[in-house]
Amino acid sequence: MGGGSSGGGCRRSFLPHSLRARTTLGVTGLALIFLTAIGAGANFLILNRVQAQIFDEAERVAVNWGASLQPGSTRQPVPRTRIDLLQLVDSRGRVVTASAAAAGRPPLSAVRPPADDRIQARTECSGPGGCVMLAAFRVPQPESSGLRPDEPRFVYAGMxxxxxxxxxxxxxxxAAGVLLGVALAAWVNWWAAGRNLRPVETIREHLSDITVSDLSLRVPQPPGCNEYALLVCTVNRTLARLDEAVKLQRRFASTTSHELRTPLTGLRTRLEEAVLYPDDVDPRETVREALSITGRLETIVDDLLVLARLRAGTPAAHEPIDLGALVVQEAAAQAGDVPVHVHVDRDVHVRGNRIQLVRVLNNLLANARRHAGTMVEVTAERADGQVVVTVTDDGDGIAPQDRERVFERFVRLDEGRRREPGGSGLGLAISRDIAQAHHGTLLVEDTPRGARFALRLPIQQEPAALADPARR
Structure with missing residues (x-):
């Protein structure tokens, strides 16, 4: 399989797919540009420095030797520096005296510095033996007394x-230094990138071994608290959540199939009896029982769809709601022999989906009336920046070890099965999911008698309260 396929749909690119190769290529290009600029600048500075040193030395030698000449002197100069080409030339261009290296050579230069600019540096390439870098010095007249003013002398000193x-x-x-530096930078980056990306390769190898059938594996945690350690920590937390979600999904699928199989088996049994024993089975009774079982199946399927939408995070339209008025309205709509006492504070507002909150209140009220002995009490009040709705009955209550189990799907306690044999066991699970979708909670709290369900939702101030600071 090619590298593009193994990358999971990588787009074609002229650049290499490997991050290590890409960083090395980028560093190599930057190093080449940077070192080339440095090399060119250094080369220019070195050449200028060498040339300036030669001219400075030539000027110094020319001045010193010209100043040491006596009138009528023709002594041969003896250079003690690398400036070995020395000549004294008269105004007619004749070499009066010269060093050993310049003996027999024509004048090194034809330049004649004027009196106001006695010394000039230049490079002459006209003579044999290659180009000469020299300084031309006009010997001052006071230093050459005895000579005619119109016969100046000139000293040429160079090499x-x-x-x-x-x-x-x-x-x-x-260029060799630049290429060596670029190669060194590329090798260092290749080595450092490989070393730094080694934990990523380890993470990739371990993740490739993890499958949906076995999500219990984890990526080994590297030492330290760097980016790789934080990445592994996040990956392991994600795997743990995924493992838990898959387990819940499997349990849900198993429980759902069992809950659906039971009424379907009963429905099939009734219909088969009606077909096999038409004389012994009342058709009207069979149809009535079949409709009852079908209604239970429909309720379970509807509840499952609601749960699926809530668990999928499907957004629902939210609006400001007077939760106190909604509690009063739903409590009044509950018909039954058990009275419901309502105590509601004023201005208890939340932001949420009305249909979903109505379903929560109906589930809690129906559950409380089903288990109550003589009465149900409902309250809605503000507490610590939240709206707290409690539904309390005076029944047998819920054991502490079952207070979380009742919110699981298809979980029905023995008392609930006895009082409502046809229930689906999804009402409280849906209610908790709705509460969490509204950034709230739904819990079973302690009470001296019976069971108390407490729904807590974030409070929202009324528009008038937001506009009027005096009401805050």
Missing amino acids: TRPPILTGYLLQLLT
Whole structure:
């Protein structure tokens, strides 16, 4: 399988897919640009420095030797520096005296510095032996007394231009240094990127071993608290949540199939009896029982669809709701022999979906009336920035070990099965999911007698209260 396929739909690109190769390519390009600029600048500075040193030295030698000449002197100069080409030339261009290296050579230059600019530096390439870097110095007249004013003398001091200024040795050495530096930068980045990305490869290998059938595996936690450790920690938490979700889904599928199989089996049994024993079975009774079982199946399916939408996080339209008025309305709509006493504070407002909140209140009220002995008490009040709705009955209550189990799907306690044999066991599970979808909670709280369900939702101030600071 090619690299593009293994990457899970990677788009084609001229760049390599490997992050290690990409970073190395980028660092190599930047290093090449950076080092080339540095090399070019260094090469320019070195050449200028060498040339400036030669000219400075030539000027110094020319001035010192010209100043040491006596009138009529023709002594041969003896250079003690690398400036080995020395000549004294008269106004007619004749060499009066010269160093050993410059003996027999024509004048090194034809330049004649004027009296107001006695010394000039230049490079002459007209003579044999290559280009000469020299300084031309006009010997001052006071220093040459005895000579006619119209016969000045000139000193030329210089040297053959060195190879560093004539060839490409420096450029070649600079280019070699740049290439070596680029290669070193590329190798260091390749090694460092491989070392830094090694934990990512380890994470990838372990994740590839994890399948849906076995989500219990975890990625080994690396030491330290760097980005890789935080990534592994997040991955393991995600795997734990996924493992728990899959387990819940499997339990839900198993429980759902069992809950649906029971009424379907009963329905099939009734229909088969009506077909096999038409003389012994009352058709009207069979149809009546079949409709009853079908109604229970419909209730279970509707509740399952509601749960699926809530668990999928499907957004529902929210609006400001006077929860106190809604509690009073739903409590009055509950018909039955058990009275419902309602105590509601004023201005108890929340933001939520009216249909979903009505379903929660109906589930809690129906559950309380089913288990109550003589009465049901409902309250809605503010507490700690929340709206708290409690539904309390005076029945047998719920054991502490069962107070969380009652919110699980298809869980029905023995008392609930006895009082309502046809229930689906999904009402409280749906109610809790609705509460959580509204950023609230639904719990069973302690009470001296019976059972108390407490629904807590974030409070929302009325528009008038928001506009009037005095009411805050």
